[in-house]
Structure formats: structure tokens, C-alpha cells
Amino acid sequence: MSLLALLFQKSKLPIIFAALLGILTGASSAALVAVMNQALTSRTVADALLLGPAFAGLAAAVLVLRIVSQMQLNSLQQMALLDLRLSLCRRILEAPLRKLEESGQHKLMAALTEDIAVINTTIAVIPSVIISLATLAGCLVYLAWLSGPLLALVLCVVAVVLASVALPNRYAYSQFFRRRESHDALYSHFQTLIDGSKELQLHQARSEDFFNKELQPTAEEVSRISRVTNNLFIIAGGWGGFMVMVVIGIILFVVPRFQPVDMPTLAAYALVVLYLQQPLDGLMHQWPNLSRSHIAMKKLEKLGLSLQDPQPPSRDAVINPRFERIELADIAHSYYREHDGATFTLGPINTTVRRGELVFLVGGNGSGKTTLAKLFTGLYVPEKGELRVDGVPVEAATRRAYRQLFSAVFFDFHLFERMLGLEHPGMEDQARAYLSRLQLEKKVRVENGRLSTVALSQGQRKRLALLTSVLEDRAIYVFDEWAADQDPVFRELFYRELLPSLKQQGKLVFVISHDDRYFHLADRILKLESGQLVSDQVATPAVTPTMQVG
Numbered sequence: 001m002s003l004l005a006l007l008f009q010k011s012k013l014p015i016i017f018a019a020l021l022g023i024l025t026g027a028s029s030a031a032l033v034a035v036m037n038q039a040l041t042s043r044t045v046a047d048a049l050l051l052g053p054a055f056a057g058l059a060a061a062v063l064v065l066r067i068v069s070q071m072q073l074n075s076l077q078q079m080a081l082l083d084l085r086l087s088l089c090r091r092i093l094e095a096p097l098r099k100l101e102e103s104g105q106h107k108l109m110a111a112l113t114e115d116i117a118v119i120n121t122t123i124a125v126i127p128s129v130i131i132s133l134a135t136l137a138g139c140l141v142y143l144a145w146l147s148g149p150l151l152a153l154v155l156c157v158v159a160v161v162l163a164s165v166a167l168p169n170r171y172a173y174s175q176f177f178r179r180r181e182s183h184d185a186l187y188s189h190f191q192t193l194i195d196g197s198k199e200l201q202l203h204q205a206r207s208e209d210f211f212n213k214e215l216q217p218t219a220e221e222v223s224r225i226s227r228v229t230n231n232l233f234i235i236a237g238g239w240g241g242f243m244v245m246v247v248i249g250i251i252l253f254v255v256p257r258f259q260p261v262d263m264p265t266l267a268a269y270a271l272v273v274l275y276l277q278q279p280l281d282g283l284m285h286q287w288p289n290l291s292r293s294h295i296a297m298k299k300l301e302k303l304g305l306s307l308q309d310p311q312p313p314s315r316d317a318v319i320n321p322r323f324e325r326i327e328l329a330d331i332a333h334s335y336y337r338e339h340d341g342a343t344f345t346l347g348p349i350n351t352t353v354r355r356g357e358l359v360f361l362v363g364g365n366g367s368g369k370t371t372l373a374k375l376f377t378g379l380y381v382p383e384k385g386e387l388r389v390d391g392v393p394v395e396a397a398t399r400r401a402y403r404q405l406f407s408a409v410f411f412d413f414h415l416f417e418r419m420l421g422l423e424h425p426g427m428e429d430q431a432r433a434y435l436s437r438l439q440l441e442k443k444v445r446v447e448n449g450r451l452s453t454v455a456l457s458q459g460q461r462k463r464l465a466l467l468t469s470v471l472e473d474r475a476i477y478v479f480d481e482w483a484a485d486q487d488p489v490f491r492e493l494f495y496r497e498l499l500p501s502l503k504q505q506g507k508l509v510f511v512i513s514h515d516d517r518y519f520h521l522a523d524r525i526l527k528l529e530s531g532q533l534v535s536d537q538v539a540t541p542a543v544t545p546t547m548q549v550g
């Protein structure tokens with residue numbers, strides 16, 4: 001969908017009003033040229049002077065209309081920009097997690113910064129495009145009134161100009177496309193630059209290699225394509241200006257040789273065509289922006305972040321948090337790695353978990369534990385099979401409600417400084433009690449629903465994430481190797497106090513763990529091997545730390 005169509009879809013009435021004002025401005029400009037022309041071709045000075053009030057009135061009208069229409073379009077632009085930005089962020093919030101993972105952070109950052117900036121620039125030029133088009137249309141009507149055959153000639157030359165710039169414009173469009181792709185690569189390098197700063201600073205040769213062979217060539221590619229495309233548009237603009245002179249030359253020096261035309265008509269034509277140079281020039285210069293915004297819109301659509309009005313999500317669907325059981329019925333998911341053509345398949349998995357159960361999910365690295373947790377929590381939509389809550393399948397309309405059953409601390413968790421969505425009475429007191437239990441009370445304070453700092457060690461940050469999770473008071477808890485980087489004392493606290501306490505509260509607790517010392521504390525142990533559930537057994541207190549599952 002084009003940007004203009006999208007804007008029209010989102011704010012029809014203001015756009016129609018702004019466009020009408022723009023058209024009036026253009027029409028008044030054209031009328032102004034007609035009056036100037038009439039004054040210049042008047043038979044006597046006295047006749048010309050009679051047109052003074054009309055000229056002054058039209059000039060004032062153009063001034064007022066131009067200001068009002070620009071202001072109207074400016075507020076429209078700001079509204080549209082705000083709307084586009086918020087829509088895009090909401091799209092990211094609602095996009096399927098797998099889609100976001102496939103896109104990669106760098107592409108999302110490029111979309112949020114690069115594409116939105118391009119779209120913003122385009123919205124900014126829409127006012128002048130409308131006024132230019134309206135002026136052009138008004139002037140053409142005036143030219144038609146002056147002489148039909150001459151207008152036909154002018155239109156032929158305009159068609160030649162458009163045809164002659166179509167090819168370079170097409171080439172420039174393809175170059176813009178390439179430049180946008182290079183921007184994705186550039187953002188990826190920016191991400192490496194920031195995320196990998198420790199590794200780069202510790203290894204000079206790696207740093208030089210990255211800079212010289214990856215970052216610099218991509219930055220140079222972007223710069224080279226920009227130079228080429230800008231030059232193309234400069235040439236096209238100059239060519240357009242030259243063609244205006246060609247039209248004037250033809251009108252003044254060629255037409256009279258073949259067809260009898262009176263001098264005032266010729267002069268009027270030359271004046272109008274000259275006057276048209278400015279809006280034509282404007283349109284030529286806005287062309288690159290329109291092309292780039294088209295590419296930006298396509299890019300957003302490709303990322304699954306189309307800005308068109310979404311299907312309204314069914315917010316009223318609720319899933320009973322006092323469910324009895326959740327079934328994973330033939331659940332399967334595959335990852336396909338494009339660069340080496342390898343596929344990892346998890347499942348089909350069949351198992352049932354119950355409220356009040358403490359389930360451990362174990363297995364070697366890469367066996368699919370985190371993937372299964374993402375499927376179980378509803379973050380991934382299963383490619384095959386389905387989740388059922390008390391026998392009722394989780395569907396598109398209920399998936400969001402299903403996810404609200406869960407609180408999870410994944411291995412790559414994110415810690416929010418503000419305790420978002422947790423503002424219930426007594427929350428801060430509860431948080432302080434947990435801070436002290438997790439031995440963080442000297443490091444972090446909770447004030448006005450905010451953590452005083454999140455700049456802590458990884459283990460401490462994970463304890464804060466656990467605190468936030470417990471405060472969420474959800475029906476199901478998922479912990480993905482939470483204890484992996486904790487001191488023995490906190491492992492003990494986690495496995496021997498926190499998990500049993502959640503279980504006692506009737507929560508379903510799903511723990512991914514490599515800590516075989518604590519496996520005996522589970523009610524059930526699920527074991528994954530290469531994406532397959534190889535064992536699903538009830539743990540017994542007699543099981544020792546070295547137990548074998550599967």
C-alpha cells in the first residue's frame with residue numbers, strides 16, 4: 001500500500017480539507033499568472049491599472065491560502081507521524097515472537113529509525129506536492145483556454161520529458177532499494193559494534209578486521225549508492241529545467257513558423273510555462289522522497305509490520321486461571337537455517353501438565369528446552385498440534401489471554417526498571433520483603449513502583465527478574481535455567497524454598513534445569529533429546545543427584 005493511500009485511509013477528512021486548500025492555493029496562483037499576463041498584454045497602461053485590485057486580492061488570497069493550507073497540512077503531518085510511530089510500535093508488540101526473531105533486532109531498529117524518518121520526510125513534502133500539482137493543473141486549464149493546439153504541444157513535450165526521466169528514475173529506485181538493504185547490514189554492524197565492544201577492544205586485529213572488512217565497506221556502499229542516486233536526480237532535475245526552456249523556445253521560435261498564432265498568446269504561454277518551472281522543479285525534487293517512502297513501506301510490510309489498520313485483537317477473551325490441566329497435543333516446531341540449509345525440529349510433543357505440579361524439563365544443550373518453553377507459554381504458535389486448556393484448544397483469538405496465565409524468566413530475560421503493570425496495593429511492601437529475602441535490599445530500593453537501579457551483576461539482575469516474576473502472581477511459572485549463575489545459597493533458596501512455595505500456592509511450575517542435585521524435588525521430569533521427548537516420569541524422593549532419566 002502506498003503512503004498516500006495509507007494516510008488517506010487513516011485520516012480521510014483532514015486530508016480532503018487540506019487537499020482542497022492546496023488546490024485552492026494552486027488555482028489562485030494560476031489565476032494570478034492569468035491576471036499578470038492580462039496586465040502585460042493590455043492595450044493601454046490604464047487598462048493594465050484596472051487589474052491592480054484583482055492582482056492584489058489574488059496575491060493576498062495566495063498568501064493566506066498558502067499559510068493556512070501549509071499549517072493544516074503541517075498538523076496533519078504531525079498527527080500522521082505520531083500515528084505511524086505508535087502503530088509501528090504496537091505492531092512490534094503484537095507481532096509473533098518468531099517473526100521478530102527471524103527479522104533480527106538490527107532490522108527492527110532500521111525500521112524504527114530509517115523507515116520512519118523516510119516516511120516522515122515524505123509526509124513533510126506532501127503539502128508542497130499538492131500545491132505544485134494544483135498550480136500545474138490550474139495553469140494547464142488556463143493554457144487550454146488560451147490555445148488548445150499549443151496546449152497539446154506543451155503536453156507532448158511534457159510527455160517526452162517524463163518518458164526521458166522514467167528510465168533513470170527506475171534505475172534510481174532500484175538503487176534506493178539496494179541502499180535500503182545495505183542499511184540493514186549497516187545496522188547489523190552497529191549492533192555488533194555495541195554488543196561486541198568488549199571482544200573488539202580486547203583484540204586489536206579482530207577490531208581492525210571488523211572495521212575494515214565489514215563496517216567500512218558497508219558504510220561506503222551506502223554512501224556510494226546515495227551519491228549515484230542523488231546525482232541521477234540532480235541530472236533529472238536539470239534536464240527538466242532545460243526542457244522547460246525547450247518548450248518556451250518551441251513556442252516562441254518554432255510554432256510561429258508553422259502556425260499563425262498571435263503574439264499575446266505566445267507571450268502568455270511563455271510566461272505561464274516559465275511560471276510552471278517552480279512547481280515542476282519541486283515535483284522533480286520530491287520524486288526521490290516518494291520513491292524512498294514506497295521502499296520504506298514495502299520494507300515494513302516485509303517485516304510483517306504493515307501500518308494498515310490491524311484486525312482488532314479480541315481483548316475480552318479470558319482463560320480461567322484455575323484450570324486443571326494443559327495438554328500439549330502433537331506440538332511441533334522447526335527452525336530452518338537459511339545459510340546452511342539445516343533444520344532443527346522439536347516434537348511432536350505429547351504431554352499433560354497440571355495445576356499445582358512442579359515439572360522439571362531437562363536435556364542437553366540444544367535439545368529444544370527453551371523452544372518447548374516458548375511453545376508452552378504461547379509465545380510461539382505451534383506449526384503442528386495444539387495446546388488445550390481443560391480440553392479447549394488455544395486458538396488465535398485466545399492466544400493472548402492464554403499467555404496471560406504465565407510469568408517467565410527466560411535465559412535472555414529483560415529487566416524493566418519500572419514495575420510495569422504491577423501497581424497493586426501492598427506491592428512495594430511485598431517487593432521489599434523479597435528484596436531482603438534475595439539479599440538485594442542494600443543494593444536496590446523500590447520507590448514509586450520503580451527499581452532504584454538495574455545496573456547490577458548478572459546473578460543479581462536475575463534475582464531481580466525473579467522478584468518481578470513472583471510479584472506478577474500468575475497461574476503458571478516458567479524458569480529457564482534461572483539458577484545457572486547463582487551462588488549455592490540462592491540455588492538452595494530457589495529450589496528448596498521458592499519453587500515449593502509456588503507449588504503450595506497451587507501454581508504450575510515449569511523449570512528448565514541442569515541442576516541434577518535438585519531433580520528429586522520435582523513432581524515430574526520431562527527429558528528432551530534432539531527435539532524429542534524421550535522420557536516423562538514421576539520423580540521420587542529416593543532419586544539421587546546422579547539419577548538417570550530416560
Ligand SMILES: Nc1ncnc2c1ncn2[C@@H]1O[C@H](COP(=O)(O)OP(=O)(O)OP(=O)(O)O)[C@@H](O)[C@H]1O
Nearest residue numbers: 101335336344363364365366367368369370371372
Ligand atoms: N532463534 C533460532 N533460530 C534458529 N534456530 C534456533 C533458534 N533458537 C534455537 N535454535 C535451534 O534450535 C535448537 C534448540 O534450541 P533451544 O534453545 O530450544 O535448546 P535448549 O535445549 O534450550 O539449549 P540450551 O540448554 O543450550 O539452552 C538449537 O540446536 C538451535 O540450533
